Amino acid sequence: MIDKNLAPSRYQALKFGLWIGMASITMMFAALTSAYLVRRPAGNWYEFKLPVQFFVSTIIIIASSITMEWAYKSLKNQNQKNYNYGIVLTFGLGILFLVSQILSWKALVASGITIDLSVSGSFLYALSGIHAVHVIGGIAAIMVCVANAFLNSFTVSSMRLLKVDLVRQYWHFVDILWIYLLLFLILQ
């Protein structure tokens, strides 16, 4: 709850703003998945198995969340070496996730499920594609952290901790979003 006598606090405001942003992204995927739910029983729906590569992607993005957490903890403990390792690893795993997603789409195309074959396939491409765009946003933010880690001196100010914390929260968010999408697709 917000204290009614709260003094102006920019730190808290930024974190709060990020949460609002994540809420709006959630609404977007809520719309897409409910469109999926409404469309499916209407028939003309081509059933197929998810490519195995999607599960590889899932492992990669979960691993990247763990390294992100490690990087943040290291920064908090002022451990520069571990922070640098952690943030670079997260960045690499993020890129790897995108590559894995592209491989998944290639596998789909190879099995004959192109984007315009059936609405069921189109939805799969749309959901994973729009998710990938949000991952790219996260990777861009991590890239800024990486650049900071190597180009600037290592000082753990509260502002820097906050910035990395914001990146970390967004990164976990796209991770959870992907797990949600995958579970949704499996259970449907």
Place this chain on the structure above:
Amino acid sequence: MSANHSPLVEKDKLIQELGYDDHFHEHHHGDKYQTNFLTTYIFSQDHKMIARQFLMTGIFWAVIGAAMSIIFRLQLGYPDADLSWLKPVLGKWITINDAGIGRLEPEFYYALVTMHGTIIVFFVLTAGLSGTFSNLLIPLQIGARDMASPFLNMLSYWFFFLSSVVMFYSLFLSTGPFSGGWTAYPPLSALPQASIGSGAGMTLWTVSLVLFVVSVLLGGMNYITTILNLRTKGMSMWRMPLTVWAFLVTAILGLLSFPVLASGFFLMLFDRSLGTSFYLSDIFINGQALDRIGGSPILYQHIFWFLGHPEVYIIILPAMGIVSEVLSVHARKPIFGYRAMVYSILAIAFLSFIVWAHHMFMSGVNPFISNFFVVFTLIIAVPSAVKVFNWISTLYGGNIRLNTPMLFCIGFVSMFISGGLTGIFLGNSAIDIQQHDTYFVVAHFHIVMGVAAFFGMFAGVYNWFPKMFGRFMNETLGKIHFWVTMIGAYAVFGPMHYLGMAGVPRRYYRFDNFDAFKDFTDMNKFITIAAIITFFAQLLFVVNFFWSMYKGRKMTEQNPYGSNSLEWTTPIETGHGNWPEKIPTVQRWAYDYGKDNKEFIQQHVPLAEGEEHSSH
């Protein structure tokens, strides 16, 4: 700080004594954004400048959007008239026949109708209204230095600007702008070959609106964060002016509904460019069957109206907030039923999310499911009526100043009642079978959300013009503007109810060649003449606006209206950071008018000995 703030007056001393010192002006990060022309006027991060940018862009679009409506009104009122004099402006969209008579191209007529809707709904009444006043008033009225993220706030304007540029460019395409209606229903919007505006015109339309959504989201994130986190000491939620409440709820609505529209547009873009069939099925073009099957145009309608219905409240809620505040200030009375006002805003906002299918009664939605939407649609009448009752009760027995802002507020209440009543007709799925897609619908939504929201906006502009530009707008011109607009708007939209009940459909190019509708020729002429007169009254407003910016009567005191809210405790020329030294702290709610025989008591004035908080 700069030297342009006036010597301390009594009220400023209170800020000195009781204010909260956030050391804003000690480290000079506060002013680094305003060092040269570019950072002061163009890429400004100051919320007051961004507000003015939104307002100017909004006025620009309003003039274009209104001028478009005049052109298609000319077509409807005088289908046989010679429009060749428009050739210099419209170019090839006016074709001159052998007899030398210029005619408006039917395709362009549809483009005009589409663009009129898109421009007024999104660019004027969303960006121009909530963008302007949320930016101007939120930090000033809650006692904040600026928005939570001034940078994102600047981006919010520039995304809007970019979106405007794209839309403006689409007006000049050789195939014309998008022409399938502002709701962009597929298949007209999803198939580039469906009509001439569906190609490049629609592509630019979609790109423009995706940019627009980004702008709304960046703005909305900032508004909510600022209101919830950056209120000054003592400014509890229940002490906020109703304007701030309205902007808060508007921003929440936008954040929850615009992403849904964006996802609808993404699927649309896939359909247009990647060959998917989210919205397409069983389509024949020139007798040829298309191989796009399995999609559903109704799916788009659901997604669109899930935004589209909250959108009408995104438009009207800021107007309601402005009206509540201005009405109370100029009636010199506390707003009647402050808490009821807040709860009714919240109720309207909640209900707005579960009534979207009332736009789709005739689209083939299950009639049993329609009942659900009918019931919740009609329930919206309850909080709306609460608000109207409270506005009228605020006026009752007030010491009313009939100045221009006040007139527009009263006009707003009048329009909201007239337009709201016809909403009850249309909300019934059975009556909607007759009224659907007729001029009755056109009349309804133009009065209740078009004219009413414009009135709220005008009230806001006239009222806060001194805060924006340090000068007053001309009252005489303002009053002429009000009366011509008030009478003109009823003259335009009143007869449309009658046309609609007679079954005259909207979006037709001409009516004189239908036996059923050709009796309405004179009425259509009357509407057109009224529209032209009303349009010129709006130009009068624009002239007044820009003239007053430079030549208007100067503002000589900080608080010219004797208003309670915090924006009037800032210096006349408000610099970056809003208050030259400390931030005022808040001691009471925003509506202590006429309390203890004092005309008004500003929010930062502490309780007198023995005084109790007003119960509200």
